[in-house]
Amino acid sequence: MTTDRTAIGHVSCCLLSVRYLARDGDTGAVRRTASWWSGGSNVAEFYRLVARRARPMNGGMGHVGFAAWSGRLRSTMNRAKDQELGNLAKLVIAIAVVLIVTGLLQHGVTLVTIKRALGQLAARPGGPMSFRFILQPAMAAIAAIHDGRRDVRLGRSPYLWTMLHEPQHRISRLHEGLNATARIILLGMIMDAIYQIIELQRFYPSEAIIVALMLAFIPYMVLREGVLRIVRRWGDNASPHQVQRGQ
Numbered sequence: 001m002t003t004d005r006t007a008i009g010h011v012s013c014c015l016l017s018v019r020y021l022a023r024d025g026d027t028g029a030v031r032r033t034a035s036w037w038s039g040g041s042n043v044a045e046f047y048r049l050v051a052r053r054a055r056p057m058n059g060g061m062g063h064v065g066f067a068a069w070s071g072r073l074r075s076t077m078n079r080a081k082d083q084e085l086g087n088l089a090k091l092v093i094a095i096a097v098v099l100i101v102t103g104l105l106q107h108g109v110t111l112v113t114i115k116r117a118l119g120q121l122a123a124r125p126g127g128p129m130s131f132r133f134i135l136q137p138a139m140a141a142i143a144a145i146h147d148g149r150r151d152v153r154l155g156r157s158p159y160l161w162t163m164l165h166e167p168q169h170r171i172s173r174l175h176e177g178l179n180a181t182a183r184i185i186l187l188g189m190i191m192d193a194i195y196q197i198i199e200l201q202r203f204y205p206s207e208a209i210i211v212a213l214m215l216a217f218i219p220y221m222v223l224r225e226g227v228l229r230i231v232r233r234w235g236d237n238a239s240p241h242q243v244q245r246g247q
């Protein structure tokens with residue numbers, strides 16, 4: 001019983017103190033807090049971090065405040081995790097780089113190559129496996145709707161707008177998009193490779209990358225931006241002063 005009470009006390013202290021860490025935007029401290037919490041090690045070091053970061057609390061805290069702060073912990077930890085490039089996204093980037101380099105070495109960049117690629121790309125919707133032009137954007141739309149609604153709840157700035165106008169947050173938002181669409185992009189490259197083997201009897205690596213991005217990542221960016229703007233305008237879920245730029 002004593003051990004259980006001690007563990008509960010440690011968890012409670014973690015949830016309470018994350019209020020200060022999240023409010024200051026210290027995602028690194030939140031990640032360390034989560035690591036110590038899950039590992040159950042070095043509690044004294046965690047307390048020292050809290051003592052350095054925390055400000056005195058004004059008044060007590062009831063169950064509602066505890067639930068709100070624990071929810072804030074989860075959202076902050078998820079956001080920090082999303083901003084780190086995942087293993088699948090890294091794999092997709094590595095494959096894309098290999099395919100682009102291979103395509104450049106095989107075909108180069110000439111006017112003839114560009115005309116050939118444009119003609120073959122335009123013929124894809126009418127060829128075999130045309131269902132992917134519905135399947136992959138639909139998958140990207142599901143991810144975009146989920147992330148766009150989360151942006152509204154967290155009061156974040158529009159996704160595409162942030163990538164274009166806030167360079168300091170561009171990489172983190174790009175990582176979020178790649179993590180969300182990595183599986184769809186990989187599926188798109190595989191399906192286009194199959195299409196090329198069936199229809200063209202050859203494989204053009206650069207075209208596979210272009211098609212995968214057009215059917216996955218580009219729809220995701222546009223739809224995530226649109227979902228946030230539509231929900232924010234019609235749902236009135238976030239007032240202008242609540243918007244957190246680039247977060």
